[in-house]
Amino acid sequence: MQHKTRNVAIIGTGLVGSSCAYSMVNQGICDDLLLIDINRERALGEAMDLSHCIDFTNVRTKVRAGSYEECGDRDIIIITAGAPPKPGQTRLDTLGVSAKIMQDVVSNVMKSGFNGIFLIASNPVDIITYMVWKISGLPRNQVIGTGTSLDSSRLKAILSDILDVDPRSIHGYSLGEHGDSQFVAWSHVTVGGKPFLQILEEHKDRFGEINLDEITDKVRKAGWEIYNRKGTTYYGIGNALAFIARSIFNDDHKVIAVSAVLDGEYGVKDICTGVPAIITREGIKEIVELNLTPVEKEKFQQSNKVLKEYMQTIGF
Template sequence: MRFVNRKVALVGTGLVGMSYAYALLNQSVCDELALIDIDQQRAQGEAMDLNHGLAFSGSNMKIYAGGYQDCSDADIVAVCAGVAQKPGESRIDLLQRNTEVFQSIVGPVVASGFKGIFLVATNPVDVMAHVTQALSGFDDHRVLGTGTALDTARLRYLLGEYFSVDPRNVHAYVMGEHGDSEFVPWSQAMVATKPILDIFRSRGVTDYQKDLDHISEEVRNAAQKIISAKKSTYYGIGMAMVRITRAILGDDHSVLTVSSMLHGEYGERDVYAGTPCIVSRDGVKRTVELTLTPEEREKLHDSCELLRSVYRDIRGV
């Protein structure tokens, strides 16, 4: 009998990283978890805290504070490390500082002999996933970001509330940048197998667009509302990371809106953006190209153009 050890190395033990680690433990997603942080004492404390809960979990995970050498046999290296934006700091300056942080991370990970999948959660996630791919030299299917996975979950939750339907039976996506230029392709949104726009028409509802615009705004502004209330967001993105991790380790071939490199899909190239992708043991197996309306394709193009321009302005990649 051949036993497989599912191993994740987590770089960055802040709130997002540890929300991910805690969810990994509670869902028994992996067998081994290495916590890596520039603050080694913090990583050790987090490992101790998680280990003390093992007796109450359904998992027998091996959890420990490690170093970059522990990435050598990992299946996934999840990167949550980064610097916070300073008051008055431009996004490009923040990107430049985070790129320097990633230079100190990606090089040692690759030097360890790591052959697995990079999963990036650090914001702005689309650009940082692109930076990780450039710095690592990995085939781009092996480097993905969390993209609009969380935005899509927020959308499905709100649509479930609106239609009084289990969100798991809502099929709708947020695409493009994980940020202000993201959009919802409403032409592709469905409850079960029925398009949402057809549901409105069958009910004789003609002024539905204002409700859809309101839901889109709620999704787009959700993070800022949470930050305003509790300073930061971490539970949702941690669970989104676990869902992506499960798809990779389980070779699930799940359709998830991760950030990946586009190679001509939707007419876009040389950019990381959130689109529905098949995620498996190989990382991004392929992009699922939806049939967008001309207006939706224009929105995706504008979002991709923004991401391309931001990436071009970064020095050192």
């Protein structure tokens, strides 16, 4: 990949894609932002609107609508196109429609000569990320899904309210599927470097009523709580995409819970699931293998089993 530029394309300019683009422009994350959508007029409208922000930002970002043929020089391609869940559906229920969309999207992108990093938010993100990896033929480090990055952020926000501590001082991850089978690795949650479970043990008078299962359930259902009130979620995931893209361009070596293709890590192969990984200019430098407890290992295996069952429905 060329490292002199910061060229990005966003495929899908619905609420998630446009929120991501807005974050990218406001934060000055890239130099050139290409917007692609099946509805070209929508992409053009978003590009025009975003270009009118530049006078009020610190960095000039060129924003324009374009086509797949222009993807060859992109460093990162962000995919948000897909089928949103209907009332009563889970993210996994959208797989059939999203898989058909992704087949077309990735095939067209690869025809342009693209050899950068795919960053995927389309649901069900773990399976779609695996599919993008297979179709593209790119090395696994260059295909990243948002995974449980947003879920982990939601976990920190919930704990922040409980503990009255800045969420950025809380570290921990929700792992596995970005969906109903995800779980919180409580054995690795820390607050200011101190294990959260130790804090609960030492301060039973203050936190004795805390139920870890209830918190995990709140994390799982946070997206649906928003969905039931406003129809969908987009600010959180849009900013998560921008955050990961910035970490790539800055070669930050940040550890982020993303959807990564496993090849023996955690004793698992041929699956894409939410795990902490070191993010660099080359994509995923290394997957961080946490020393999970026996109970956590069982939950991880169960979550991967759910993903495997759905993967088989589209031939993987």
